[in-house]
Amino acid sequence: MTTTATHTRARLADGVPTELGRLLPEGICRTFRVLPYAVADGTVLIAVAEADDPITRQVVEERIDRPVQLVRHTGNEISAAIDLVYPPAEGAVETADERRARVQMARMLTSSGLVANEQLQVAMVEYSRTGDPIGDILVAHEAITEDVLVAALSELHQMQxxxxxxxxxxxxxxxxxxEPLAQRLQAIPVAATDELVLLAVARPLDAEQAMDVEEALGSPFRQLLANRTELDQLIQHVHSAHYVEVSTVALMESRPEDSASVVFTGTQKALGICVGIAVLLCAVVWPLGTLIGLVAACSLLYLLVSVYKFQLTFRALGTHLETDVTDEDIAALDERTLPMYTILVPLYKEAGIVRRLVRGINELDYPRTRLDVKLLCEEDDVDTIETIRSLNLPPHFHLVVVPDALPKTKPKACNYGLQLATGSFCVIFDAEDRPEPNQLKKAYIAFQRVAGNVACIQAKLNHFNQNQNLLTAWFANEYSMHFELVLPAMGAAGSPIPLGGTSNHFITSVLRELGAWDPFNVTEDADLGIRLHREGYRTAMIDSTTLEEANSQVPNWIRQRSRWIKGYYQTWLVHMRRPGTLLRETGIRGFTSFNLTMANAFVLLLNPIFWTLTTLYVLTQWGLIQQLFPGFVFYAASAMLFVGNFVFVYLNVAGSLQRGEFGITRTALLSPLYWGLMSWAAWKGFIQLFTNPFYWEKTEHGLDAGDHA
Incomplete structure (x- = not known):
């Protein structure tokens, strides 16, 4: 449709009906200085300050589905009318100086041909939603480079x-x-004389910030504008030794009882030796009775773990236990209130999927100017580092090179990145992750709704390549059971939740307060979930799914699963160092839940033993085996056999049904074979607990051909 500037009998000064004025969002009205104010012969009259501006015309036409007519008014008239339709919140309205600077920046970039009208329109519309600097928006969307913006800011502010x-x-x-001030202000001294310090800054400092800097330096200074990416890399280089020390030893030194740097404490070693001697002596004196007792104890443990998981699943089946966030809630969100959000992405030997990772993050429904993306690379991973550098990513992506220091683990890299985080909230995504685009907004809204002691929001995980082969289908069934049923039920019951390794959203300040991740624990997510609970914090679930790549090759799957299970052993050993304290901090329900959850890793060690005994008895009818299962032990073991296997199959079927993945449900009937692989991985992890406890088994990503699409 065509719009023209004209005069009509209806006047803006006569007042604007609220319903009519709100045909355009407040941000659009204030940014473009436009306001619907009357209807004449079916045409909506729009007060505009610049009726000939093509960007304003297009923005209005795209948002009102009726004929419109633009009517020129002064900016002051329109602003006064907007204030009546949308009463301004204190500090939320652009000042005259801010508007003047924004318009000047836009004109400078468009008149020089650096930005096309279409690019400026996209940026202006985003500005109307977020209020973030127009230059930063253009850089984040790669309409201009950071160097171009720095040159424009230099001219505007008359700074070198x-x-x-x-x-x-x-x-x-x-x-x-x-360092804390350098990080907060993104500023660093680059030269100094006796009288003056030259300070590189990402953006001109305000009066209060300048006062803080001068007090810290103890000297006058002059500001020099710098490229944000280059400045970020310089700050990392200058303070890398400090970051390494904190990321490696902070938890070990401040909370040694919570660190897995010592696998077995002296007390645990002594207790283990005493129990071993006691069992050995009993076996010498009462050989058959001792074996029967061990079989009975193992059968009971097996049964308790199975019943507990069945109870959790039964509670969650057919219910909705997650914190609910609707599409309407997201649509109603005022993006001007959104906080800075840090995304930590640990990478190692994953140059091949960096481009897809960047595309996925850019597809998130969250203002790019409020993203703080840390791409965490190990110093010796030259290919991934060079790939990231070659992309010339905008400044909301930060390449973080973690110096080569032991232990070389994902949690140490995350600790390193956390020290550089600027977000009020942070989340971990793995390189191959495909989170739902609105997940960050869902997590933010959920944090506003949950109890004040909730410090973590866990999203669900599943797989995008579940139909690749039988192994990936089993993996998807297991994830569906764990994230659709078990974890929501644990969260609803107030039990300690062993977090998933990705898509867990944290309040950054709380995470730092707890000492973040244990760099010596190879399943750092589960350990952190328990520590959160012990400190009085809670975890909530949201109904948002991140799709990962399921391992499609058995050797790769074994490497990953053995590391997870080894970490469960580490976690149990750490938190059971002082059982009485754990009981007091978690309560009897939490204490029981923790031990039964961790016990699943120990149960996996028992599977081959019981399967071997069963097979030997069927083939040989060996009398000794029959003697191991007298009376009550036989019935307990039988219950274990039938209930345990039924529960395992049932849980996998129920999980896929709950998620609606009917195509892979039938593969759950073969789950006992998958259990065999889990036992193989459990024994590998158990052996490594003694031989190489901190070794991080690398999982290869990108094995699914579709991952590079």
Missing amino acids: RVGLSDFTPDLEVARRLP
Whole structure:
């Protein structure tokens, strides 16, 4: 439709019906200085300050599905009318100086041909939703480069620029500004004389920030504008030794009782030796009775674990125990209130999927200017580092090179990245993850609704390649059971939740308070979930799914699963160092839940033993085996055999049905074969607990051909 600037009898000064004025969102009205104010002969009259501006015309036409007519008014008239339709919140309305700077920036970039009208329109519409600087929005959407923006800011603010890409810092000078302040302000000294410090800054400092800097430096300073990516890399370089130390030993030194750096404490070793001697002596004196007792104890443990998981599943089946966030809730969200959100992405030997990872993050329904994406790479992973650098990513992506230091684990890399995090909330995504686009918004809304002691929101995990082969279908069945049934039921019951390794959203300050992840625990997510609970915090679930790549090859699957199970052993050993304290902090229900959850890893060790005994008896009718199962032991073991296997199959069927994955449900009937693989991995992990406890078994990603699409 065509719009024209004209005069009509209806006047803006006569007042604007609220319903009519709100045909356009508040942000659009204030950003473009437009307001629907009357209807004449079926045409909506729009007050505009710049009736000839093609961007304003297109924005209005796209959002009102009736004929419109643009009517020129002064900016002051329109602003006063908007204030009546949308009463302004304090501090939420752009000041005259801010508007002048924004318009000046836009005109500078468009008049020089650096930004097309279409690109500026996209940026202006996003600005109307978020209120973030128009230049930052253009850079985040790659309409211009960071260097172009720095040049424009330099001209606007009459400030000198400094290039840092090949700069070698004087560490003594660079460290004059304390690291916390350097991180918060994105500023670092690059040169100094007796009278003056030259300070590279990402953005001009305000008066309060400048006062903080001068006080910290103890000297006057002059600001130089710098490329944000180059400045970020320089700050990392200057303070890398500090980051390494904190990420490796902070938990071990501040909370040694919570660190898995010691696999077995002296007390645990002594207790284990005493129990072993006692069992050995009993076996010498009462050989058959001792064996019967061991079989009975193992059968009972097996039965308790099975019944507990069945009870959790039964509670969750057919119900909705997650914190509910609807599409309407997301649509009603004011993006101006959204916080900075840090995304930690640990990468190792994954250069091949970096491009897909970047596309996936850019597809998230969250303002890019409020994303703080840390791509965490190990120093020796040259291919991945060079791939990231070659992409020339906008500054909301941060390449973080973790110096080569032991232990070389994912939690240590996450600890390193957490020190650089600027977000009020943070989340971990793995390289191959495909989160639902609105997951960050869902998590943010959920945090506003849950109890005040909830410090973590866990999203669900499943797989995008579940139909690739039988192994991936089993893996998907297991994840459906775990994330659709078991974890929601545990959360609803207030039990300690062993977190999934990805898509867990945290309040950043709480995570730092707890010492973050244990770099020596190879299943750091489960351990952190228990520590959160012990400190009085809770975890809630949301109904949002992140799709991962299920391992499609048995050797790769064994490597991953053996590491997970080894970490469960570590977690149990750490938290059972002081059982009385654990009981007091978690209560009897939480204590029981923790032990039965961790016991599943020990049950997997028993499977081959019982299967071997059963097979030997069927083939040989060996009398000794029959003697091991007298009376009550036989009935307990029989219950274990039937109930345990039934529960395992039932849980996998129920999980896939709950998720609606009917195509792979039938594969759950073969789950006992999958259980055999799990036992294989459990024994590998158990042996490594003694031989190489901190070794991180690398899982290869990108084995599904569709992952590079």
